[in-house]
Amino acid sequence: DIQMTQSPSSLSAFVGDRVTITCRASQNIGDYLNWYQQKPGRAPTVLINAASKLERGVPSRFSGSGSGTDFTLNITNLQPSDFGSYYCQQSYSTPLTFGGGTKVEIK
Amino acid sequence: QVQLQESGPGLVKPSETLSLTCTVSGASMSGYYWSWIRQTPGKGLEWIGHIFYSGTTSYNPSLKSRVTISVDTSKNQFALKLNSVTAADTAVYYCARQKTAVAAPRYWGQGTLVTVSS
Numbered sequence: 100d101i102q103m104t105q106s107p108s109s110l111s112a113f114v115g116d117r118v119t120i121t122c123r124a125s126q127n128i129g130d131y132l133n134w135y136q137q138k139p140g141r142a143p144t145v146l147i148n149a150a151s152k153l154e155r156g157v158p159s160r161f162s163g164s165g166s167g168t169d170f171t172l173n174i175t176n177l178q179p180s181d182f183g184s185y186y187c188q189q190s191y192s193t194p195l196t197f198g199g200g201t202k203v204e205i206k
Numbered sequence: 207q208v209q210l211q212e213s214g215p216g217l218v219k220p221s222e223t224l225s226l227t228c229t230v231s232g233a234s235m236s237g238y239y240w241s242w243i244r245q246t247p248g249k250g251l252e253w254i255g256h257i258f259y260s261g262t263t264s265y266n267p268s269l270k271s272r273v274t275i276s277v278d279t280s281k282n283q284f285a286l287k288l289n290s291v292t293a294a295d296t297a298v299y300y301c302a303r304q305k306t307a308v309a310a311p312r313y314w315g316q317g318t319l320v321t322v323s324s
Binding site: 100135142145188196197198 | 250252255265268300307308317
């Protein structure tokens with residue numbers, strides 16, 4: 100299985116801040132990396148696929164980058180609606196595997 | 207708009223079989239992979255497996271010996287059976303749709319909490 104390691108596990112930031120979440124794969128996965136946002140009590144929703152492609156309707160303050168084993172999710176101009184948990188997930192091979200998550204809190 | 211809804215018992219006794227059904231509405235099941243994913247506070251999100259609409263399955267090796275996923279396209283439903291459950295199987299179980307075997311699941315059910323306890 101491909102292991103996905105996310106950091107940090109939690110962070111707290113002010114509205115307007117830039118936030119960076121990193122994800123590392125245990126082997127080269129090319130750009131087969133997706134990012135999700137999850138609100139409490141809800142299912143995850145896809146924000147970014149193929150490492151950097153924004154899903155339709157996702158605000159442009161979200162961006163993804165990276166390839167191979169190291170990936171980054173950036174949120175610029177953090178908004179109150181951005182609170183929640185964020186997960187990376189590899190789509191290189193089954194079993195699909197997820198990172199441990201990053202909980203984002205608004206100060 | 208595709209909608210998925212999980213249903214099944216919220217409480218299962220240890221050593222028994224967890225059974226859940228996912229009902230799909232708003233779209234045909236043809237051409238897609240239908241998945242089960244679970245989430246626990248301890249292990250996070252875990253992909254259990256999926257079934258192609260034609261019946262081909264793929265399971266997570268960590269659960270493969272205990273899992274069966276089946277599909278009934280005439281009812282627009284697919285199902286999960288997990289046998290010999292323990293407290294470690296307590297989780298929120300989601301059903302979801304994937305466009306390919308490895309694509310990001312884009313459509314998810316709301317999730318259902320299953321607790322394993324006597």
